[in-house]
Amino acid sequence: MSAATTRSRTPDRLCAEAVDLARAAAEEAAHPGVVGEHLGLVSEGDRVVTHFFECKEPGYRGWRWASTVARASRAKIVTLDETVLLPGTDALLAPEWVPWSERLRPGDMGPGDLLPTDAEDLRLEPGYSGEDEPAPNSAVSEDMFELVEAEDAEVTAGTPANLPMAPRRGSIASVAEELGLRRARVLSRYGLHVAADRWEESYGPKTAMAQAAPASCVSCGFLNRIGGSLGQAFGVCANEFSPADGRVVSLAYGCGGHSEAAVMPKPPRPPAPVIDETQVDPFPLRPSPDSGSVPATSDDSTAELGHS
Numbered sequence: 425m426s427a428a429t430t431r432s433r434t435p436d437r438l439c440a441e442a443v444d445l446a447r448a449a450a451e452e453a454a455h456p457g458v459v460g461e462h463l464g465l466v467s468e469g470d471r472v473v474t475h476f477f478e479c480k481e482p483g484y485r486g487w488r489w490a491s492t493v494a495r496a497s498r499a500k501i502v503t504l505d506e507t508v509l510l511p512g513t514d515a516l517l518a519p520e521w522v523p524w525s526e527r528l529r530p531g532d533m534g535p536g537d538l539l540p541t542d543a544e545d546l547r548l549e550p551g552y553s554g555e556d557e558p559a560p561n562s563a564v565s566e567d568m569f570e571l572v573e574a575e576d577a578e579v580t581a582g583t584p585a586n587l588p589m590a591p592r593r594g595s596i597a598s599v600a601e602e603l604g605l606r607r608a609r610v611l612s613r614y615g616l617h618v619a620a621d622r623w624e625e626s627y628g629p630k631t632a633m634a635q636a637a638p639a640s641c642v643s644c645g646f647l648n649r650i651g652g653s654l655g656q657a658f659g660v661c662a663n664e665f666s667p668a669d670g671r672v673v674s675l676a677y678g679c680g681g682h683s684e685a686a687v688m689p690k691p692p693r694p695p696a697p698v699i700d701e702t703q704v705d706p707f708p709l710r711p712s713p714d715s716g717s718v719p720a721t722s723d724d725s726t727a728e729l730g731h732s
Contacts, residue, residue, distance in 0.1 A: 446491035486515030547615030637678025645683035
């Protein structure tokens with residue numbers, strides 16, 4: 425072991441005794457009353473010592489104020505180097521910083537937020553942009569025009585691509601735009617698998633709702649089929665009373681709102697009235713004499729007094 429190494433590990437006497445100077449520097453940098461007891465010192469090099477003080481600041485449990493002092497060679501005066509707040513071995517530390525792209529969770533976006541997509545995102549791959557050359561057998565290619573000219577056929581003054589105003593509606597780019605193919609990037613196979621796994625985890629056959637369902641979505645009348653390769657395993661629920669309304673659901677998913685699970689019976693209808701038109705019911709214009717409480721024969725003795 426060299427003499428320089430031995431000297432650097434042995435604290436300088438004058439620097440080690442400068443506890444008051446180090447405490448004053450820590451109290452000046454911190455709030456009043458948060459610098460506690462002297463916890464020790466460590467030699468940083470020749471005539472360089474760091475003093476540690478307890479930090480009483482709430483929320484900084486285990487942290488220490490560190491004041492580094494030093495002196496020049498053959499000098500008797502100790503000067504301050506720096507004062508910082510450092511964590512100890514049992515300090516309460518904040519969690520490790522995570523980039524925003526890894527902290528983002530579904531539902532975090534709000535109105536007006538923009539989510540940039542990485543140029544090398546594995547979920548996307550280049551799509552058809554319509555800028556490729558036409559196929560050799562296309563009607564707008566030069567090879568097809570030369571073939572028609574060799575057959576002595578009457579054609580226009582040039583290929584549609586060389587005309588002053590090319591027919592945009594008949595071009596490959598316009599057809600691709602109508603079909604929805606002119607996108608810079610489309611879902612890759614990896615992106616399809618990730619989306620399928622995410623949807624099946626939320627609305628798939630392994631969920632509690634699907635396990636208790638009377639039937640699966642593949643036989644439900646509220647299922648709206650989707651196109652593409654994902655349409656073989658997923659659809660969109662259109663039942664407003666279902667917990668998956670407007671969601672992409674697996675064909676093996678199910679809920680109690682299945683269209684054929686429980687059909688409500690129709691209320692009984694009373695029979696139609698029967699009218700017999702072959703018989704005639706008598707309907708007297710006047711009531712019969714013996715239908716009331718007045719006797720049919722009149723009593724002359726009570727006729728003048730009337731009937732009460």
